Every structure is written in structure tokens, then in C-alpha cells.
Amino acid sequence: MGTVRVGALRPGMVLARPALDKTGHVILRDGLPLTDKHVQLLTSWKVEGVDVVGVNDVPLAELEAAAASDPQTKARLESIESRFQGITDEVLLQLRDIVKRRCLSSSVRP
Amino acid sequence: MKSDLELQRILRELKGLPTLPHIYQAVSQIAADPNASAAKMAQVIQQDQSLTAKVLGLVNSPYYGLSGKVTSIAHAVAMLGFNTLQKVVLSASVVEVFRGGHLERFDLAQFWRHSLAVGTCSRILAKRSGLADPDAFFVGGLLHDIGKLVACEFMAEGFARALETASQGRPLHEAEEEALGFSHDRVGRLLLERWRLPEVLSFAVGAHHRPGSHLERLREASVIHVADIVCIGEGLGSGGNVRVPPLDHPAWDVLGLQPMEIESVIVRTERETEQAFSLFQPRKT
Numbered sequence: 001m002g003t004v005r006v007g008a009l010r011p012g013m014v015l016a017r018p019a020l021d022k023t024g025h026v027i028l029r030d031g032l033p034l035t036d037k038h039v040q041l042l043t044s045w046k047v048e049g050v051d052v053v054g055v056n057d058v059p060l061a062e063l064e065a066a067a068a069s070d071p072q073t074k075a076r077l078e079s080i081e082s083r084f085q086g087i088t089d090e091v092l093l094q095l096r097d098i099v100k101r102r103c104l105s106s107s108v109r110p
Numbered sequence: 111m112k113s114d115l116e117l118q119r120i121l122r123e124l125k126g127l128p129t130l131p132h133i134y135q136a137v138s139q140i141a142a143d144p145n146a147s148a149a150k151m152a153q154v155i156q157q158d159q160s161l162t163a164k165v166l167g168l169v170n171s172p173y174y175g176l177s178g179k180v181t182s183i184a185h186a187v188a189m190l191g192f193n194t195l196q197k198v199v200l201s202a203s204v205v206e207v208f209r210g211g212h213l214e215r216f217d218l219a220q221f222w223r224h225s226l227a228v229g230t231c232s233r234i235l236a237k238r239s240g241l242a243d244p245d246a247f248f249v250g251g252l253l254h255d256i257g258k259l260v261a262c263e264f265m266a267e268g269f270a271r272a273l274e275t276a277s278q279g280r281p282l283h284e285a286e287e288e289a290l291g292f293s294h295d296r297v298g299r300l301l302l303e304r305w306r307l308p309e310v311l312s313f314a315v316g317a318h319h320r321p322g323s324h325l326e327r328l329r330e331a332s333v334i335h336v337a338d339i340v341c342i343g344e345g346l347g348s349g350g351n352v353r354v355p356p357l358d359h360p361a362w363d364v365l366g367l368q369p370m371e372i373e374s375v376i377v378r379t380e381r382e383t384e385q386a387f388s389l390f391q392p393r394k395t
Contacts (some may be wrong), residue, residue, distance in 0.1 A: 018370055023172060024377030030370045083343060083354055085279065092357050095343045098372050102344075 003049045003105050006042045011035050017051040049105075060097055063104045076103050112291040117300055124264050128207035130200075130305050133158055137199045141192040151192060152184040155199065164202035165195070171386050173233065197245045200307070201229070201252050208259040215273040216262055216350060223347030223387055225252050230386070231337035231379040238375075239329055239365055243310070247333050250314040253302065254334050255349045257294030257315075258282075260301060265290055273350055281355040283319045295319045321361040332361035337379075344376050346383060 004013070011034055019028040019042060027045055028038055042050065067073040080103060084096040112120070121127060136154050140146040156162055162183055169186045170178055180186050187195055205222060232251030237244040261269040268290040275285035283293035299316025314334050317324045321331035335358055341347070342354050367375070 018374060020374055020377055024374050024379075024381055026371075026374050079345060083345060083352070085353060087354060089357050091359070091362055092339070092343070092354055094369050095340065095354075095372060098369070098376070099344050102373060102376065 004052045005049050006039065006047055009034055009039045009042070009050070009052070011039070014053040015050055016053040019047055019050045021045050021047065051105075060100060060104075064100070067104055073103065111287060114296070114300065117292055117297060121260075121297070121300055121304060124260075127260070127264070127301075130307075131203040131207060133161060134196075134200055134203050137196055141196045146192075148184065148187040151187050151195065152182075155183045155195075160206075161199065161202055165198050167388075168198050168202060168386060172382055173230075194245055197249050201249055204253065204256075208256075208263060213262055213266060213270050213273065215270070215277060216258075217348065220348040221255065221258070221350075223383065224341060224349045225255055225347070226386055227341040227346035227379055227383040228252070228254055228334060228337045230382045231341055231375060232333045234375055234378055235333045235337055235365060235367070238367075238371075239333065241329060241333065246308065246310050247314065249307075250311045251334050251337055253298065253311065254315050254318050254338065255294055255298065256301060257296065257298030258350060260297050261286065261290060261294060276350055277352055279353045281319075281353070282350045283355070293319065319355070320358070322358045325360070328360060328364045332358070332364050335361045336365055336367065340372065340376060341379065344380070346380060 013034045015028055015030045015032050015034065018026040018030045021027050027041065027047065028034075028050075032038070064077060067077070077100060080096065080099055084092065087093065087096070133154065137151065140151050140154060155165060165183065165186060166180060169180045169190060170176060174190070176189060180189060186198075190198070229248045229251030232254075233244045233248040236247035241247065258269070261272075269286070272282060272285040272289040275289065276282040283295060286293040295316055295318055299312045302312035302315055310330060313324075313327065314330055317327075317331035318334040318338060321328060321335045324331040339354055339357055342349075342351055
């Protein structure tokens with residue numbers, strides 16, 4: 001999964017996460033193979049980027065390593081880590097990773 | 111651990127325990143009167159300028175889909191109806207009733223930001239789960255930690271000890287049990303019962319740390335629990351917990367929230383909370 005700018009989307013790419021509008025409402029469901037019409041829709045809703053399966057598939061650890069040079073992002077990630085420190089519950093770890101990905105991809109997300 | 115009876119006695123004997131604002135009682139009476147007019151309702155709300163501004167702010171929030179369109183209380187009454195308006199008035203007026211103690215580890219602005227986020231998230235989850243009255247869960251979420259304000263204002267020493275323990279990573283409600291003999295969820299429920307608020311509110315507030323022990327009403331009990339965890343995880347305000355508290359799995363399962371939906375819930379919660387937060391800044395004393 002990786003964030004792809006709407007201009008670079010091609011038909012057949014599959015959404016790895018739901019595409020959201022600026023208010024957080026789901027415009028297109030995850031798992032959907034994109035058509036030209038979908039791309040037009042995303043453009044008209046002014047969505048900047050969506051997450052696509054298999055494209056630029058960057059594991060969270062790599063994203064984190066890449067962001068380590070930015071002190072602000074690093075501080076935000078550390079704050080997330082400390083809120084989830086010692087937690088082993090699978091669902092909560094999933095929540096942590098979603099929160100982290102949001103933090104890491106906030107520059108291209110609506 | 112103190113029993114409910116002991117806690118009720120403590121609440122009864124507290125000098126200066128806040129009551130609900132008179133205006134909420136007045137609005138509730140009108141809402142319950144089948145012959146009351148919309149004009150009468152508007153007249154009562156307009157008596158309070160600060161409340162009027164808060165009600166208009168809430169009504170114009172994205173949730174009602176009326177953003178920026180409602181400019182008068184009369185219009186708000188017409189658009190929302192008495193029941194919803196009554197809840198909006200409750201939300202807007204309850205922030206004023208506690209002045210809050212002044213404890214180093216307890217930031218009142220962050221407390222209300224967290225409460226508002228949990229209210230907003232609870233409403234989204236309740237609506238998604240098909241519960242009858244999503245607005246009631248907004249109020250429930252907004253008030254879910256109100257027991258902490260009772261502790262902060264009236265039992266400051268014990269509450270400060272609980273906050274100190276929680277700062278090491280323990281869930282605050284457990285630390286409160288040790289330091290005070292009760293936790294905020296229980297005292298919050300009893301306070302809402304004293305205020306004679308609808309039972310679904312006191313129930314959901316009282317159950318928010320242990321929803322799994324209310325199997326007969328699991329869905330109602332789970333909404334605030336899950337909203338609280340999502341908001342703490344995302345770091346939306348702070349109610350005194352430095353770690354995400356334990357998740358109750360039956361609660362998570364009954365709401366059926368898919369991992370893919372979580373981000374949408376977070377984005378909407380964050381947006382609606384930020385818009386409404388300026389209305390919820392406690393008045394300076």
C-alpha cells in the first residue's frame with residue numbers, strides 16, 4: 001500500500017484504503033478497482049491522494065525511518081508510541097498503526 | 111471500594127455540588143409540553159446570550175448539514191425540533207456548571223477537547239450502529255468523564271494522587287479506585303441520575319470502562335467505550351490518561367467497526383471537534 005497522487009492514478013489500480021473527502025466521508029470503498037470515471041470523481045472532489053494496493057508498497061517501518069529526519073514528525077510519532085506503550089492487544093496495535101500512517105502521510109492526505 | 115449508597119451519600123453531602131442550569135430545566139419543561147410553541151422555546155433560550163451563541167455554533171456544525179445557514183434560535187427550533195434542541199442546550203450549558211479545581215496534571219481545556227471529541231465520535235458510531243438516538247450519545251460522550259470534575263473539584267487531594275499514578279501509565283479509573291475508593295464512571299453515572307437526565311445517558315456513562323459487564327445492553331454500553339479509546343489513541347485532547355486504556359473485545363465486536371473504517375471515523379471526529387471546540391472553552395473565572 002502506498003499513497004498515490006490522483007493525477008498519477010491509472011484504471012485497474014485497487015484502493016487499499018477508502019478514499020475520503022475533505023470532511024472524512026467515504027467517497028470510494030477500499031478494494032475497488034479504479035476506472036477512469038472513479039479518477040474523474042476523485043478529481044472533482046478535490047481529493048489529493050489515495051492509498052493503492054501494491055503500488056509503492058512501503059512498510060510502516062520504512063516510512064518511519066524516512067521521516068526520522070523531520071523533528072516535528074519524529075516528536076509526533078514518539079507521542080503516539082508512548083500512548084500505546086506496552087500494549088499487546090492486536091486491535092489496539094492496528095489502531096496505533098492507522099494513527100501512525102495518518103501522521104506520516106498527512107502531507108498528501110486531505 | 112465504596113458502594114453506590116455510600117457514593118450517593120457523599121454526593122448529597124457535598125457543599126456546592128453543581129445543579130444543572132435553570133435554563134436547561136426550563137427548556138426541558140417546554141419540550142415536554144405538547145402545547146408549547148416554538149416561539150416560547152426560542153424566547154427562553156435567547157435570554158442567555160452565551161448559550162444562544164453556543165447553540166447556534168452547534169446547530170451550524172457539519173453534523174446537522176446546516177453549516178452556516180442557521181442564524182437565529184427561532185430558525186434552529188424549526189430545523190431541529192424540541193428534542194434535539196433540548197440535547198444541544200444540555201451540551202452547551204453543562205460546560206458552565208463546573209469551574210473545575212486547579213490541579214497541575216489536569217488541564218481543563220484539554221479535558222473538554224477530549225470530552226467533545228468522544229461526544230462527536232460516539233455520535234458517529236451510534237449512527238453507524240443504527241442506535242435510536244445518536245444525539246443522546248453525543249451528550250453521553252461529552253459527559254462521560256464528568257465524574258473527574260467532581261473528583262477534581264471536591265476531592266482534589268485524592269484525585270491528584272490518582273493522576274500521579276496514572277501518569278506512570280496506569281488507567282486513571284483504576285488509579286481512582288485506589289486513591290478515592292471509586293472511579294469517575296461510577297460517580298458520573300450517579301451525578302447524572304441526581305440530575306434526572308435520561309437513563310440512557312447515565313447508563314452509557316456508567317458503563318464506559320466496563321461495557322462487557324452489560325451484555326443485555328452491550329451496543330449502548332460500547333459506543334462511548336470505543337469512542338474513548340479511538341480518541342485517546344489519536345491524541346484528541348486528554349482526560350488524564352497517558353496510555354490507551356484496555357479495550358473490551360465484546361464491545362469492539364458488537365459495533366463491528368472494520369479497520370478500514372477507523373480512519374474515516376477519526377477524520378470526521380477530528381474535524382467536527384475542532385469546529386465546535388471554540389464554543390466549549392470554559393469561561394474564565
